[in-house]
Amino acid sequence: MPFPKLRLTKFWKVVHTFSRIKRKLRRKMEMNNQNPGAEKDDVEQQIQQRTSHRRSSFLASQVSNSAEPYQNLDSNHCSVNSETLDVIQPDSPTGTIASSVSTSISSSPSLWSCDNWHRGVTVRDRNAVMFNNELMSDVTFLVGPKNAAQRIPAHKYVLATGSSVFFAMFYGDLAENTSEIVTPDVEPEAFLTLLKYMYCDEIDLTPENVLDTLYAAKKYLVPHLARSCVEYLERSLSARNACVLLSQSHLFEEPDLMQRCWEVIDAQAEVALGSDSFVDVDQDTLECILKRETLNVKELVLFHAAMRWADAECSRQDLVVTPNSLRKVLGSALYLIRIPTMPLKEFANNVACSGVITLEETTNIFLHYTADIRPKIRFPCKQRAGLRTCTVHRFQSSAYRSNQWRYRGRCDSIQFAVDRRIFIAGFGLYGSSSGGAEYKVKIELKRGGKSLAENHTKFFSDGSSSTFAVTFPHPVQVEPHVYYTASATLCGNELSYFGQEGLTESTSNDVTFQFQCSPESTNGTGVQGGQIPELIFYA
The missing domain is CATH 3.30.710.10 (Potassium Channel Kv1.1; Chain A)
Structure with missing residues (x-):
């Protein structure tokens, strides 16, 4: 708000007075030859103290006067905050006083009040004061x-x-x-x-x-x-929340989010179906999941997941949990589980004993397994296609020598990054170069030093230069443009093949991999040669 003309006249008189005092003090300093440096510091200090006092008094009077029209407003909406004066520096040019106050207001929203909110530098600053504010609200x-x-x-x-x-x-x-x-x-x-x-x-x-x-x-x-x-x-999408987010993406009609959810559920179906949030999905989402052709999961896992959902649905409907009530809340979703594709032993020990399917259905499914003439049943009999695994190759050729590649419990490791989200299922490893041999192996996937997955297992090598797949219990989600560390620690007496002519970049199934050496590799594996010739993944 511009100052009245009379007040500005008084202000400039004060400025001219300060200027005359400053000139006199400087002349006095020049005449003093005993200790000019200390005298100058003392003079400047006096000038700053006087200027600071006069300016603060003048501005305080202006703010106080400008606040008078608002004295009758509710104190919750209006207050004069003298803290805004503290930002005026003693050595600031007089012409920048208003801009200094404005800067203080814009940088300290908590100090804004009804008499100075409009001094925000930008429209955004001024609107921000009105957020959740009854002042001028309509x-x-x-x-x-x-x-x-x-x-x-x-x-x-x-x-x-x-x-x-x-x-x-x-x-x-x-x-x-x-x-x-x-x-x-x-x-x-x-x-x-x-x-x-x-x-x-x-x-x-x-x-x-x-x-x-x-x-x-x-x-x-x-x-x-x-x-x-x-x-x-x-x-934030993961296997733990993918099913409930799938349900929400249907509700909000977000196809991109829906597709992302399906990618996670397909690749990590067992983890997704075992999550706590799975039981919270709606009936339509449940049926969509049970229909899914590309689920990478055993049918028995689907059956148990459906029973968990039905149990929770009985609680939501205040029904006593019995085989009949489970069957009732599942409705037609029960017939989307491909029960006849289970191994006979899994069916007999789990589904047949559950009481959820009728005696007639149980008999017909047993006949489906054993009889030459199979009865008609309502359950789908075709195996799910699942996901097709993809493989990226790091080396252009392999070789073996009489003194390489030996394993004494040391680690072979490589780092990699991808350009889009994938799911690592496992690694392809080289085996014995001198006939059949068995290896004990520990494989591990890390990100930033943190272990994401590992598996201790064995594999048998037939003596060929082929690679042998070793997988994790569940596929691991890998985010783009982040380096991960793939490691394998083998124990075996036999020499093995190793890769050579390594690639720093390789593309498979529209996914580009970049490789670099890992500091965790203690057995010689690097970008140019060594173990871990393949990464097995779902895209």
Whole structure:
């Protein structure tokens, strides 16, 4: 707010007085030849002290006077904060006083009050003060369940510029002239996150509020916020939450997120189906999963997962858990499990004993296993195709020598990175170069020194230069543009083949791998030669 002309005149008189004092003190310093350095410091200190005192007094009087029209306002909405004066430096040029105060306000939002909020440097700064603020608000939202609704003030103009839904609500042809809007289907935290984006251009997402915020962004058609929510979910996607996120992606009609979820579920189906969140999916999502042709899982695992879901559904419907109630809540989903494709022993010891399928169905499935003339059954009889494994090769050729490659419990290791998300299933390893031999092996996958998966097993080599697959118990998710360490520690008396003419970069199934030497390799493996010739993965 510009100062009145009379006050500015007084201000410049003070400045001229300071200038005359400063000139006199400098002349006195020049005449003093005994200790000019100390005298100069003393003079400058006096000037700074006097200038600081006069400027602070002058500005304090201006702020105090400018605050007078607001003295009758509610103290919750208006206060004069003298702390803003502290940022005025004693040696600042007088012409920059106003800009110094403005800088203080813009950098310290907590100091803003009703008499200085408008001095924010940018529109964003000024709007930020109005976020969740009753000052000048012209609409109030009652957000959340009826008995626990939270009152949230807002400003129609800000909301209308950020959402076509709010524009139609406030300024459209069918706009209602109301100052309170009931919004029972949105969580208060999510609604505040939506408003904060509109007022401040800031997005604060957490695992707890991201789904509710996505719902609010979809409801009020705020596409950038919705996109940010989806990207957040994609970054946090894992086998543990893939099924429930799949359910939400159906609800929100997000095909990209849906595809990401399917990639994880297909490759890590056993972990995904065993997660706690699996029992929370809706019936339609359950049926989509049970229909999936590319699930990389045993049918018995699917059966047990379906029983867990049915148990939870009985609790949700207040039903006593019995074989009949489990069968009832599953409905047609039960007939999507490919029970006849299980080994006979698994069927007999698990499904047949569960009581979930009828006696007639049990008899017909047993006949399906054993009889020459098989009865018709409702369950699918075709094996799932599962996922096709892919392999990337590190070396262009292999060789063997009389003194290489020996194993005495030392580690062969290589580092790799990929350009898109994949799932590492295991490694291909070289075997004996002098006839059949058995090796004990420990394989491990690390990221940043942290072990993601390992497996202790054995494999038999037939003496050829072929590679032998050694896999992890479950595929491991690998993110793009991050280096991982693949390690293998073999124990065996026989010499083995080794790779040579190594590649620093190799592409397989549209996935590009980059390789570099690992400091953990103590048995000679590197980019140019050694062990771990192949990485086995799902893309």
